[in-house]
Amino acid sequence: MIFLKNDYSLGAHPKVLNALVETNMIQTEPYGLDEYCAAAAQRIRNLIDCQNADVHFLTGGTQVNLTAISAFLRPHHSVIAPENGHICVHETGAIEATGHKVNHVITMDGRLRPADLRAVVANHSDEHFVKPRLVYISNTSEMGLIYSRQELAALRKACDELGLLLYMDGARLAMALSYPGADLTFEDLPKYLDAFYIGGTKCGALFGEALVIVNDTLKEDMRHLIKQRGAMLAKGRLLGVQFDALLKDNLYLELGAAANAAAQKLIDGLKAKGYRFTLPPKTNQIFVLIPNEKMPMLEENVCFERWTGSTETHAAIRLVTSWATTEAEIEEFLALL
Amino acid sequence: MIFLKNDYSLGAHPKVLNALVETNMIQTEPYGLDEYCAAAAQRIRNLIDCQNADVHFLTGGTQVNLTAISAFLRPHHSVIAPENGHICVHETGAIEATGHKVNHVITMDGRLRPADLRAVVANHSDEHFVKPRLVYISNTSEMGLIYSRQELAALRKACDELGLLLYMDGARLAMALSYPGADLTFEDLPKYLDAFYIGGTKCGALFGEALVIVNDTLKEDMRHLIKQRGAMLAKGRLLGVQFDALLKDNLYLELGAAANAAAQKLIDGLKAKGYRFTLPPKTNQIFVLIPNEKMPMLEENVCFERWTGSTETHAAIRLVTSWATTEAEIEEFLALL
């Protein structure tokens, strides 16, 4: 089977795994108060050029989203998010379970624009409505697209005007920042965002995400709030060790670039064969239409997911590459079609 | 000022008020365990022809909705509701504050159909999604429309197929059941619904709503859950006294009919003058378009609310009648236009 189902099914990049193996028998302070977490956090502060950012390491994306967002809000605050955003559909109502409504915005490509924010705020006028307070975006978006620096700056500006916080889900940040031609950099993030996370799980780590809080007013007692949600790993060191290895020598962006390169090869091959996409493909998630008659063969040989957008004659599927996808796998896949 | 702003701004119908005055100095068991609540509950069981229904009296609509719905659900359950439903927009995220996502269904007239339920359930397939479990409808709907017996039966059938509970917000149940030609009766309600409430606040009471639970599996420990939400009135008797007076001698439906009759007179007058409506008007909420140039005069003389649906030349407004709206007020209003 060729595996193009997702980017979170294999283990860690060998350098990350080695770091875990080498430090295995060392005993440190628990709960992330060790030197490895300190070093990894400092590495992040240097990367984003923001020395007063707070960095916390957690184990998974849904966990970061629910812990951070609920920590930042008062009970009547809501979250604005694209209707296909991860928190809207694939987290089993985790945000609502912390008490907060999510205002869904219809958007094909999973990206929000300033006008979306203004429209939601305009519709929430008094105390009978929730009060929109935080904007959730993801980069890459749930549909694999990215934000330019200008687009992110415009969202920031709108948030400032509207009294909103801007939070970025960076589950696939490696792919977003390493995409050829992407002008957004690590250093830009603290300029435009109140908080974000640097995804590890899908970008070379065994598991783990790094939550970065830029806005000073959101930092207080964050460790209490992480612990309360069951999100503070006893052996917090495991996360520090991984992120330290992942962010050293540009490995993180290299892994993102590798996933993107494999995707591009796949896109080029599909285009050459005349395949159509339900959305213009960009990073490592590709939404493509497959003639119904080819589906049985594909399902026999390839691991992938069906997606929304099928027609009478074609099935919509999602193909995902990762840092570990090989050229041989892509060629084998293309040969199948 | 002519008051057409809403149906919950004056006090109680004189018969209800008198009942409160007459019983004022009597001392009874607190928290709804008194004989007045018992009598009112029995009156309701008789009215709906369902002797094993549980009846609880609470003070307001948002309170009933959040208390009942959160009592009926497990944490991962969601609520299906029309996107203009009261719980979706005008209750400050009260349902989400109890931990549950509300799945919004787009519907112009505020009414749900079986196909809506099927579509939502079909989109929530596995453990990464919330699990739709309860359907919230209101009768009259948020836009003043009603459900026929056949429509309600069809929703019940769909709910049974899909494993869903059916709950009706009856804030304006008096208007719904007394609407000329409406075929739904009190006796029908327990046949099709798992739970519902009989609205008092907008239908002649000083305040208060009667929650009726039909489905046996939803009854357990309901008094604990009411108390926990701060929804158990110490002097619960006040609610029993009111509902006893309100449901005696058909007063409840007479008050609904009075509100509807005033509305019909208003609708007829508006139609005669050529006014258009944003939705075909039915019960005591009328959504009408007013030429912009008449708005200043109207705002000076009439108390009402602006609504969504305005055009370049016309303002959309909502007019609401109540059991206390007089013919003279309607005539005066029509004369203004």
Added chain:
Amino acid sequence: MIFLKNDYSLGAHPKVLNALVETNMIQTEPYGLDEYCAAAAQRIRNLIDCQNADVHFLTGGTQVNLTAISAFLRPHHSVIAPENGHICVHETGAIEATGHKVNHVITMDGRLRPADLRAVVANHSDEHFVKPRLVYISNTSEMGLIYSRQELAALRKACDELGLLLYMDGARLAMALSYPGADLTFEDLPKYLDAFYIGGTKCGALFGEALVIVNDTLKEDMRHLIKQRGAMLAKGRLLGVQFDALLKDNLYLELGAAANAAAQKLIDGLKAKGYRFTLPPKTNQIFVLIPNEKMPMLEENVCFERWTGSTETHAAIRLVTSWATTEAEIEEFLALL
């Protein structure tokens, strides 16, 4: 039956009831934005000599407690309360249902002291513990005792040192402030408290409590938070009308004094007959020991509640007087013993 079971079973004082009757057919802005609420709020600001206090009217004590306390806290904050405090035992976990732990402090008389606060804070040192943030006291306490001005000032001082908010449940504030020899006054309250409520239900109103927020940092968006908890009465005017009547011409304190006077007569009579108390009796709640052999007779003629503290030979019971308790009732009761 002589009714000494509680102080919340009859209706409203005639002056309050008359005010409701007289204003019954007036139509005002809903949700507490009317002139009656404005007038009552201003009356309260004048009474407590604090012109920038925010005043909100809600329908019951548990509702005020859960709404206010959850509005003031972040998710990891806890509440310090006496273990026999109303929120600890008699509100079905309403505070915990909003997500907050209550730290119980053992205290016989239901009153907290500065040392209690220091001990709790000292035991909650890092992020593995909840962070105590709000102190809940009631005056009169759950056992009928009161705080002196000096005691309240000492609690305030401790709260300031420890970073704690001080909140007072005033369900029986009328009895506390009108107790002979009590030196605490309405004007003292905003000096020492961040927020409190003036109880109406047990002090002459039909129903309703007035939440007063003194601390500016706790005021923001309070109406959103009230609405979200289902605690915003549609006909908010009903509460304004009642508090306006209740606070006019010193009626509120007169009713508290009447309840206390009835209690004192009862206490004197019991003492004269040699009865012992489980706690030194003070205001309108009296905890007395009754010889077992007299209990059947008492239960036949008097409505009251059994309490904790019984011995082998004596039953502990609670007797409660109200503004409506008559001298004749007290005499009749004493004659029974």
Added chain:
Amino acid sequence: MIFLKNDYSLGAHPKVLNALVETNMIQTEPYGLDEYCAAAAQRIRNLIDCQNADVHFLTGGTQVNLTAISAFLRPHHSVIAPENGHICVHETGAIEATGHKVNHVITMDGRLRPADLRAVVANHSDEHFVKPRLVYISNTSEMGLIYSRQELAALRKACDELGLLLYMDGARLAMALSYPGADLTFEDLPKYLDAFYIGGTKCGALFGEALVIVNDTLKEDMRHLIKQRGAMLAKGRLLGVQFDALLKDNLYLELGAAANAAAQKLIDGLKAKGYRFTLPPKTNQIFVLIPNEKMPMLEENVCFERWTGSTETHAAIRLVTSWATTEAEIEEFLALL
């Protein structure tokens, strides 16, 4: 530094680590639906001799506790726990954050008895109280003690009488079951418990805990509830791989026995030197009194935690051994004293 601070600061047992390394590049189904999790779950079902138990793998103890307990309860249900239980003190109110009160029971050794359960239930009589529904015990207890089969059977019997669920926190289950003379076995657990977890983090895993649900009525939709709390690891396989290695060839109990043996050597040495304990020491947590004058020397050479129970002349400290504690470390420590 000699490390006796806790049992969760080093990495994984080499066999567990090797299993992770060997499977690193394999791609499987995500979210615990892979063959490794299936195999580990089956291993557990065989170990406990209960083929219809449900097994779920999560990443940490607080996470399991809050996810499982909140999944099993309705909103008004409370949890009975020893006041020094982990959920009472060291989880930042995680249970309360899901909406449930924890009823604290005073107990020196961290163990509950049937009389404790009866007393709590007796004090919660009607709808003004929370309804106790689940009993939380830990084995070993927070103070290092264990339950015998007879004691656990007695708790089960009391739970059945009182309508309570029995849940065991098995963070240190390896030490409990492997303690010399302990008569409780893996096979006993499903006979007496509704649910429990087998701790990995403190017993040889890199991280992870195995939640076992025995009671059929608690199983429904558990994967939804795990996902909603952010507790479903994307690469769920990592947990299956670890538990499969840990439970093979009796490794799990061997590691518990190793920790206990190191503790016993420490206890014997301390006793021989005349040291006193704040509680009779049993498994791998030892609570011992150290003369104040020796504390500076100890703090310079040993990593440990201070504990409650100090006297004027002695400091109470906690010493913890793990599967990796060496004889040399124990001897070095004893030589220091």
